Amino acid sequence: MSTLIIGQAGIATSVQDSGRAGTLQLGIPPSGAMDPYALVSGQHQLGHVHDEAALEMAYADLIARSTHDCHIVITGAPVTLAIDDQCLDPRKIHAIKAGQTLSIRATKIGIYSYLHISGGIATEPVFQSRSTSPREVIGGFEGRYLRDGDTLPIGPTHSRPSRDDPLLDLSPSPSTLTLRFVPGFQHDEFSPAAMSALLGTEFSVTPSANRMGVKLSRGGLHSGIESLLSEATCYGAIQIPPDGAPIVLLNDRQTVGGYPKPGAVISSDCARLAQARPGQKVRFVSCSAEEADRIQWLERHFVETRLQ
């Protein structure tokens, strides 16, 4: 079988596809690529149509060698790419010969980059997905982040690469990232002071940001809600723990929680937040559910027309 041998894994590299559905009540999060646009862009460029899994690299610092001829493309946060020590354009599809060594390094923008290999990473699916949920030790490669020396199975290639499409790549964040959220959950029980603080404060992304969620700086946001019965969380849910610093829940979130939530950030802004580095300024703006649908429809339409 074709394999990819990981010489150097980097700090948080995992196998991810678009994530799983139907496991929330079991306590298993959806997981999946933190930047879904980067995932579909790479899948499309390699002609993948079966949600083939890629390697998600946080602050990429990867060295890997393929045992077979293949095509690769890298999407998401911009990187530098060298093949056998020769620097190449990281935004193009490349043909790799068996035994060649890839070296991929993060640049100064974004967090998550995706290495797609023709055929996809062919680890065993769990609940119909190859996505890794490291805390639950489920999916991906042994349910964990990759380590130096791991050998990953690569699927057979059924497709030919289409064309480069750097347009879907990540662009630098604006100086202040706007997080649009749909009010819900305990929204109406939040004190007016807490809501005006949420809407009026410029927060910033802290280093406590990972696949579970992103903690923002500036505490002191006191909901005024005394106790809360545990209930389902959702993608983008804004949790306000007792220290008053919001946490936006993302792909590897706990499926149930007991902190007050004034609403949930819309999916397209979640993807941008996931790519935001510590220090990035953010602010919250409320948005109706219907407006969220329009934004999602337009973004999906944009992606689909790009990928035709």
Next chain:
Amino acid sequence: MTCSVGPAGEAAMRLVFEADPAPELTRTLLAIQKSAQRHFQGTLTDSVIGYATLTLFFKPLQFQRDRVEAWLLDQVDLTKTDTHCDPPPAIILPVFYHPSVGPDLEWLADEKGLSVDDIIALHSGATYFAYATGFAPGFCYLGTLPSQLMAPRLATPRSKVPPGSVAIADLQTAVYPCESPGGWRLIGQCPQPLFNLRHTPANLLSVGDTVRFEPVSEADFYAMGGAR
């Protein structure tokens, strides 16, 4: 019972009851969940029961909020009259109650002015109802803890709670199925795995189950596969 429906983000709808948790309420939520899985087949991806909530997750852009809301409110009226079925037999979970595996057991006894044996008798003497699952695979929120044992969470959660730890917080009890951070008070360990991907279903406990804890000796605990 008053209830309301609202969005939980852009892809889910949440039904919430203004009521205290009770097995009756949970059985109503279970009945509505079951109907929803039939009624919205194909577009409903997940549904999650909380203590007083049911959250329905849909494929993005493939549901209409006003329709889901109207349907949920109809169900509340319809399901209210359902006679409840007999509860299933209680699932028995063995527990080795001991300070070596329950680091808060002696603290709890001191705090409550009870002996460790009293604590064990109280915790294992009650029958618990499974109100919700989640937090971690196999984790099940069980209630109601005898009020004499009610204890607040740790101010600073432990960064690592060993798998199998039997824990209490407020009026709830649970077993930590896998190693995770946790702020609940630990009073013992259960050698029985709560989650196994090779089993169908993978989780031992489901919402609506009844559960009892049975004290076991150290020797039995290890014989049953207890880890520590």
